[in-house]
Amino acid sequence: MTTLEGTAPHPAQAGPCATGPALAWEQARSVARHSAAQPLTPVARDLTDALGHALAEPLAALTDLPSFDTSAMDGWAVAGAGPWHLRDSAVLAGHRPEPLSDGTAVPIATGARLPTGATAVLRREHGSVDARNGMLYDHRDLGPVAVGRDIRPRGQECHAGEPLLPSGTTVTPAVLGLAAAAGYDRLQVHRRPTVELLVLGDELLESGLPRDGRVRDALGPLLPSWLHSCGAEVIGRHRVADDLAPLREALRHSSADVVVTTGSTAAGPVDFLHDTLGEVGARLLVDSVAVRPGHPMLLAELPTAADGLPRRLVGLPGNPLAAVAGTVTLAAPLLRRLGGHADAEPHRMRAAAALPGHPRDTRLMPVVRTDDQVAPLPFHGPAMLRGLALADGLAVVPSGGVPAGTTVEVLNIPGQ
């Protein structure tokens, strides 16, 4: 941990950008996660606005589910043994039915409330009505209809007050559906951390073919939805000129919980990030990580803004795959922690082929899933996205690499 203060040397004379030894990859992820003492404050959100947030309290059922004895099939609600005298008015979903007496039946729809006295539901395809005497017969000839047959009893899925999901659960479409079914109109969720994305690099083009030594900005299009799927609300995305003053002003004026920068992490003549962090009085928490690609990535605590809330900066390297490595290593754990999301269990898979490693550092390698194994993809250089675009995940390859058959951790690609 290093404090950058005072006047830094001009970047052209600056030595290696990182001021201390690179942190081990696992340690860097842990520092990023624990750099937020606690998740952001809980807020109440309508169901439609809660998607992607994390539950700030356990989701408990507000009612029994189903909340009444329900017909599971279209057919007849029957009372006792058949044949049954058939009542003609059907019971539909949403109706309040009259009680049934023993030996009678009434047509009923799937989802309709069962009349009191009904002992079972006879499916439409299992019964027939004799129009002459108005009697319903079970034509399967399998003996009496079992009591409770094709009835979903009240409380079958849960009882009121029963915990359904723990706090920290990410609100997925399925969680929204469950919450609605269980009686919720609003959910207590953690506020999404706001993120401002600053894309550095005067050489970047925003349209057309790469030309005259300039390249297309690949990270502006890639990162916002990834950051969103890590739980962030991306409130701005800007290009910033390769100069200390514009970057300093952008940092001073940002109101985001987390500023994410791309590029300028290394020691090139226009790599102003370290100097700017020094100027604004930021505190470096991670200053390079023993991981390839992406080792110059960094995490800093920015001075507290007028609102008194802590602010952080994740510096992603400019090489696109290195930026992706920085996203999964530093941005994702920090954003998930701020947003209150529970730690995901590490996902492990067997390597279908040898996974080459770096001699000293962890390597993050785009891999494709084949059955229950993962295989490395070509075109995984730090400046390349071709392998990643085909990948199902990023394998965490320990230093030295691993032979085929080894079980390795595989990181999800955000949003997949």
Ligand SMILES: Nc1nc2c(c(=O)[nH]1)N[C@H]1C(S)=C(S)[C@@H](COP(=O)(O)OP(=O)(O)OC[C@H]3O[C@@H](n4cnc5c(N)ncnc54)[C@H](O)[C@@H]3O)O[C@H]1N2
């Ligand atoms: N002397 C050293 N040089 C470098 C080191 C080092 O440790 N010492 N590290 C190398 C590594 S590893 C990486 S990764 C890069 C990191 O560089 P920066 O974060 O300073 O990024 P830039 O220099 O601005 O750009 C690097 C590369 O990426 C291209 N780029 C930048 N932004 C984008 C974008 N949004 N979309 C597409 N491509 C982008 C940029 O044009 C450069 O080609 O530094 C090495 N050097």
Ligand code: MOO
């Ligand atoms: O981190 Mo760099 O990505 O090795 O090119």
